[in-house]
Amino acid sequence: MNPIPDDTESRYDHIFRNALIYDGSDSGPFPGEVAVRGDRIAAVAIQGTIPVGAAREEHDLKGKALAPGFIDSHTHDDRIVLDSPGMLPKISQGVTTVIAGNCGISLAPVTFEGNPPPPMNLLGGREAYAFPTFADYARAIDEATPGVNVAALIGHSALRLATMSNIEARASEAEISAMLDRVDEAMDNGAAGFSTGLFYPTNAGADAGEVARIATRFAERGGVYATHMRDETAHVLDSIAESVSTAEQARIQLIISHHKCAGVENWGRTRETLPVIKAAADRLPIAIDAYPYDAGSTNLRLDLVTDVFRIMITWSEPHPEVAGRDLSDIAAEWGVDLHEAARRLDPAGAIYFLMNEEDVQRVLSFPLTMIGSDGLPHDKHPHPRLWGTFPRVIGHYARELGLFPIEIAIHKMTGLTASVFNLEDRGRIAEGFFADLVVFDPSTIVDRATYEDPQLFSAGIEKVFVNGRMSWVAGATTVHRNGRLVGRRSA
Ligand SMILES: [Zn+2]
Known part of the structure; x- marks a missing residue:
């Protein structure tokens, strides 16, 4: 292994060690480490090959997953x-x-x-x-x-x-x-x-x-x-x-x-x-x-209004207070049929x-x-x-x-x-790809949001990087914003 040259140009911004890498392809994960420089992935390596001290920030994932x-x-x-x-x-x-x-x-x-x-x-x-x-x-x-x-x-x-x-x-x-x-x-x-x-x-x-x-x-x-x-x-x-x-x-x-x-x-x-x-x-x-x-x-x-399946109201301009309630309950309370209740709620979402x-x-x-x-x-x-x-x-x-x-x-x-x-x-962990990355715990990751309580953080997502920068960590209500318009740009 060559010593790291002493110019800041060649240093990495982030290194993820002890990562279980899901690279975005359909093949199974592998243990390894990933280095990021600027907004790109600079290296994907087997464990222990990227020298210590080569990055501004080291992240020891302790076997947790790293995915695009x-x-x-x-x-x-x-x-x-x-x-x-x-x-x-x-x-x-x-x-x-x-x-x-x-x-x-x-x-x-x-x-x-x-x-x-x-x-x-x-x-x-x-x-x-x-x-x-x-x-x-x-x-x-x-x-x-x-x-x-x-x-x-x-x-x-x-x-x-x-x-x-x-x-x-x-x-x-x-x-x-x-x-x-x-x-x-x-x-x-x-x-x-x-x-x-x-x-x-x-x-x-x-x-x-x-x-x-x-x-x-x-x-x-x-x-x-x-x-x-x-x-x-x-x-x-x-x-x-x-x-x-x-x-x-x-x-x-x-x-x-x-x-x-x-x-x-x-x-x-x-x-x-x-x-x-x-x-x-x-x-x-x-x-x-x-x-x-x-x-x-x-x-x-x-x-789409019917009594064959359940319908829940997500918003209503004239009746904002009923958001989150079932149409059938609202209709019963108002003493009207489902269609009349829907008419009174309109414009609305469901x-x-x-x-x-x-x-x-x-x-x-x-x-x-x-x-x-x-x-x-x-x-x-x-x-x-x-x-x-x-x-x-x-x-x-x-x-x-x-x-x-x-x-x-x-x-x-x-x-x-x-x-x-x-x-x-984008969409892969590979050298030269944009460093959009997520660290998660594959043994605990799951959704928490429900129909009754729909605005909840999921479990198991630990850190999120967008264009090479740390943008969100578990539990935070603030986001460091690093996104951009992506897609085809004509020359
Ligand atoms: Zn659609």
Whole structure:
């Protein structure tokens, strides 16, 4: 071993010793040490090979796990990264990068004169939409310096609302052309790709042809395509066929968002959907994202109100006091039926217990599935996925239930995700990669957030590093912010 030269240039900033390294691939962990210089991983070595005193800071992990920082593949964090840039709900789970702009909903490039329509109101009111161009949004991220990195998709609903006169119709040629100008501007300034929310009224008017036109332009600029499909219930197979055909036409990486078979009559049908997706994956690049819970959450919608499954209110503009209570209890107290109660609560958000646990497990285990929280950070009483998703996959599904080994859980939230979204030099522990890192205890890591008490730290996450800097330690309520906009930047 050569002595360390005495110039500060060659010293490391951090060395992690006695680490159990999960490198983000799907292979098992190995003991070793990792050195960080600046914002990059400078060395990955077997135990005892990096000399003592070679770093400003040494971290003896005593056999604890070191993994790439987790990448939340499905978020609605567009605004929270600016408003509460510490990103405590995410960084406390070991998340170091979030993919924003999902389900057709993005903060840029659109502004509103009145209130944004659902589902755009999931991100906030008119004041939140202050970014007529993606460059404006990118600048705001730079100025905020969030606690985590941000990769941003552009939502089709945002593009449509910015350019169309009748949002329920298919876009005209002139409107498509106006959308394509915005696509170019966004991709020039670092957007990561495209999302649709064809399930939602602001996007449902777009037929497959319109979507393919927009997706093709994103593909030409190196973007990906994520879709909250038109239907996740009875017609889920038709929606998968539509998504695959759009992606094939556009020659683009497809991501099927929060894959589920919703509604009691569709429970078990992931036995049909997953083989179809797997077969299509022979022809084009496809991934899925999923969260580890059997309840979903979005706006409170009259067409989703039912007495077949439980519905919990997450926020309500006219009745903020009922957040966290079940719709059925509220209706009983008011002496009205469920639909009348929902009408009185509107605008509001809800958690719908509409999935089957066996489907959830089948989707999580599927090799093309990435982990994404789909958390809604502005809800008063949010779905626990916002604070618990990543430790829950590792602690509950991998360690406790044995659904897959811990290295597979890690791969689904690091290496796989980075490759699907083209996040350059992220998602792996390897020399030259960005030093987004998480230290955790594999024997104790687990989520603590519940439906009743949803805003709790998880257990077992010890330290989180973003771009080479220590950003969060267990229990802290402050975050040292070192995140940046990541994704494709054109030359
Ligand atoms: Zn969605």
